[in-house]
Amino acid sequence: MLKMQKINKVYQTEMVQTHALRDFSLEVNEGEFIAVTGPSGSGKTTFLNIAGMLETFTDGEYELDGVRVGGLNDNQRADLRNQKIGFIFQGFNLIPDLNLYENVEVPLRYRGIKTAERKRRIERCLEQVGLGSRAKHLPQQLSGGQQQRVAIARALAGEPRFLLADEPTGNLDSLMARQVMELLEQINRDGATIVMVTHDPELARRAPRNIQIVDGQMADFTLYQGAAEHAVAMEA
């Protein structure tokens, strides 16, 4: 699904060069749920942005679902992102002027999906996250947890094969965080590949596969006990 080989990302200013990622390699298979952890400034978000084609990389090879990302122009990257990837952000990033229905509609419009199909998908996704009755509400009329569920619905509406979540529970209390995590697990069980950046070791433990990034490099692969149990449960 995702294959990165010796990816480097260097931020260059007049005075300093900052290596956000160094020879970073990772392979993610279809249907995996991976938690990415690491200290602040380690390069987690840079990795996620490069995976989501929101940033370019300095050198290395990146293939997403068989497509070599390095050679794509902006429009091609936007198309690929729109068709293959769903994003979930820590800050929800809902557009405040648009109601829930319209927020979920945004990626579908850019994909050029017809009105009737858009409507079907939006209603289904909002139902899936338990907000079907609040389609006309504005984001600010919802709690943080509800807003994150809308963001998840928006990510799901495009029926992506690959979900990238950047601290999806970072702004939520523990109860809401658990609900969101359960929702992500359900989505993963339904077949989506998920890569989730998190600071929360408890959440990370719930993912079947963990990776750590330290100083822009893959530090360690740790399959936590809890995650192993999760995997066993999944297989069962």
Place this chain on the structure above:
Amino acid sequence: MFAHYIDLGWRSFKRTPLISILMVLAIAVGIGITMTSLSVYHMMAMDPIPHKSDKLHHPQLNTLDDGRNWNTPDDLPYQLTYQDVQNLANAPVPALKTPSFRTGFSVHMNSPDVKPFVESARVVNRDFFDMFELQFIYGGPWSQTEQRDASPVVIISSEVNERLFAGQNSVGKQIYLDDTSYRVSGVIANWDIHTKYYDLNNGAFNDPENLFIPFSLTAVKELASWGNNNGWKRENIDTFQDKLNSEELWLQFWVQLNTAEEKQEYGEFLMAYMQDQKAKGRFNRENLEFGLRNVVEWMEYNEVVSEDNRVLVGISFMFLIVCVANILGLLLAKFLRRAPEVGVRRALGASKRQVFYQHIVEVSMLGLLGGLIGIGIAQLGLWGIRTTYGYYSDLATMDITMYLAAPTIALLASFIAGLYPAWLVCRTTPAIYLKSQ
């Protein structure tokens, strides 16, 4: 997607109403000022008879002695002498030709029922009406015989006909011009021309005359010219006949030349005429020169649109540029504040091009709105000109071209103003804003 972008543009307008209204007003004021000056310029410079302006020509003859100059670029006098006009009018070529000058009368009905009034008149041959395409409501031009015999006939405008005959068919009725009774030969419809191109001597933007009488009456009635009378040599002019025989320049002359061949032949005729006159003791100059300009060339030659007008239009466009610069600043502030939203849209699949289009549609909406309000401001400005300067009453208006030009210029101006901010916002790196939101 276009309809969606319009929807987003309208939402953006409502989200920041103050800044949006400010931008619309800036465009509106810029367009209003620009369209006011441009409309007047457009009317001044407009071809007054586009379908035959290349056929109607005004000849000029350089009658001046060697060493004499005239205040024209090529030293040719604008007007002609009576003897030249008579000779050219009596020549066999071309088929349609007419002398022309302005005179005037006290108009009355020799009865106490109608109050006399002073009216300017144009003295022409009957070809004038065909050449300049005047439309008759009643009757028609005087006959060839009446023209030859200097019969007292007159063609009146619908305005005078309304005044004297309450708009009824007055053909055959008599009116008095000064002390002479004239028979009405025809009534013409309102002659709607913005530029009095057939006589640019005394105000290019004055109204056309309301009375027309045969040129053959000039000598008979000793008609005084109400236009420019230019002498260039010492001559004793004691009688009207002296004036007719003099080198005084006070008449216009128009010919209709339908093809380039006709124009060339007429040029050759003019040269031959001058050589003949030179042999008779006139045209005391080594190089015989003539001019033969069509309507548009004649208007340019007479500088109908002065340099001042062009400068005014230039200044108003510069004002529009200042407005555009202000809008650019406001747009920058508005769009860059929206960078986080753009970041989200980019993350969700919007290409840079789509983000750019979205913002260009938004500024175009502001431009269109500003353009429409600008038309209102321009109307106000033109009304101000009309009420302040009666002379410009026919010029200070907007025609369909200007009504279409206003929103087009507004769209273009807003597009230029929006280009940089839209380009800047579509280049934002989404990753920066996604984390910080």
